[in-house]
Amino acid sequence: MEYKQELQNPLMDQAMEKAKEEKMEELRAQVRIRNYMNGYADSMALKCAVENGIADIIQKHAKPIALSELAKALPLPTVSTEHLERLMKYWVQLGLFTHEKDGSHGLTRCSKYLLREENTTMAAIILGLVTEWTIGPWHCLARSLEGGPTAFRRYHGRDMWDYVAGHPEASRLFNESMAGDTRLLLPVLMQECGSWLFEGISSLVDVGGGNGTAMVEIAKKFPGIKCTVFDLPHVIRNTNSSESTGVEWVEGDMFESIPPADAVLLREAIPKERGKVIIIDIVMDIEQDPELIRAKLMTDIDMMVYLTGKERTKKEWEKLVQAAGYTKYQTTPIFPLQSVIVAYP
Ligand SMILES: C[S@@+](CC[C@H](N)C(=O)[O-])C[C@H]1O[C@@H](n2cnc3c(N)ncnc32)[C@H](O)[C@@H]1O
Incomplete structure (x- = not known):
């Protein structure tokens, strides 16, 4: 009896593990389709960063910048810091800016291509x-x-x-x-x-x-x-x-x-x-x-x-x-x- 149980359990465990993996794969496929569907969010978030000169502001600051400082430097009559924070999370996820341990945000290798005033930039391509x-x-x-x-x-x-x-x-x-x-x-x-x-x-x-x-x-x-x-x-x-x-x-x-x-x-x-x-x-x-x-x-x-x-x-x-x-x-x-x-x- 004991011997039988020992034999059955590993097989059941394997089957359960396989079913779990299968379910995870299904969920990943759904997430992938969702990300493709919302792919325009990447283009628009990119353009939003260029239009507001985020990379230029951080570059002028010469070191990673706190969100409150960034908000003050934006070329807008009013700024929703809540919206800025949410967008920054997305930009960080895209690899456009860093999120430092102290909560400030710096430039990445990609950021220089968003600078509006440099010769080797992709800002004009994005805006056009x-x-x-x-x-x-x-x-x-x-x-x-x-x-x-x-x-x-x-x-x-x-x-x-x-x-x-x-x-x-x-x-x-x-x-x-x-x-x-x-x-x-x-x-x-x-x-x-x-x-x-x-x-x-x-x-x-x-x-x-x-x-x-x-x-x-x-x-x-x-x-x-x-x-x-x-x-x-x-x-x-x-x-x-x-x-x-x-x-x-x-x-x-x-x-x-x-x-x-x-x-x-x-x-x-x-x-x-x-x-x-x-x-x-x-x-x-x-x-x-x-x-x-x-x-x-x-x-x-x-x-x-x-x-x-x-x-x-x-x-x-x-x-x-x-x-x-x-x-x-x-x-x-x-x-x-x-x-x-x-x-x-
Ligand atoms: C992809 S753009 C390249 C622009 C340019 N070579 C550059 O790098 O800035 C293609 C160019 O071809 C021009 N073009 C399109 N059809 C043309 C035609 N039939 N005769 C002459 N130029 C044409 C467009 O006006 C456009 O400026």
Whole structure:
């Protein structure tokens, strides 16, 4: 009898343990779905931190700051310290700020990307891309499965470049966000491949060059290169396109013609049979890091929602480059997300 009980108990314990684990897994799955469902809280909390300059206030304070001090420094007529405390808990959970033993809050590695006044910040990207007009189209994502018009067009009734052409403030913030991205990329690009990338080039045109951030910098570093910014009329007209910037500004539609130059710089698309082409874009499927993979997949869905473009694997890039009439190409991954893809005639 005793022997039988001893034999049964471990088996029962194991079965109970398994059932408990199973239940925990179910609960974790529910929590995961809930977190995905509320994912917009991450974007909005991030934007809220930038809009209120939280990182800038802590940086100016030069050491971790008490919530009461932070509340006083906020650019708001009144502050609910209770709301601030709850938001701070969320920011700390996201890794945006620290929670020190004495209850104060300091900067993390992520915080510097929220600073509004630094060159190497992502504040402009956040302010330009987390907006009502950019978030609305996601409500039409389900219908994207039908193909046809982009979610953006379904939501706003027109394509994205048309929309921004008619909304100057959206256009300004969008161009500023692209420029913010460029300011992050450019120093790395110059350091990693500036010497060979621009070697032997006497003229360079940035197709879809936005407000010219890349070209103005490249013109300063390589005064021997004649630099041209080419973009849609509303972008060029609303930019400080003076001669003093050291670059030439040309408005037009890249699907009609592109100003002649030895080399073309692009952030997307590829013109047929030109000189050297330098593309800064994502190459999918070249890494193992789950966070990076997720970021690239998200960018691909962004492309689906806003534009008709897509992110490509190395094989797909190869096919595209060959189909456009180039004989040689090389890809160099140098940014967290993007690679430099150079195609030669
Ligand atoms: C992703 S943004 C890149 C901006 C810029 N390269 C930068 O890094 O700041 C794409 C740019 O392409 C421009 N664009 C879109 N369609 C175009 C067209 N058909 N012809 C010329 N430019 C175009 C947009 O106005 C926008 O500035």
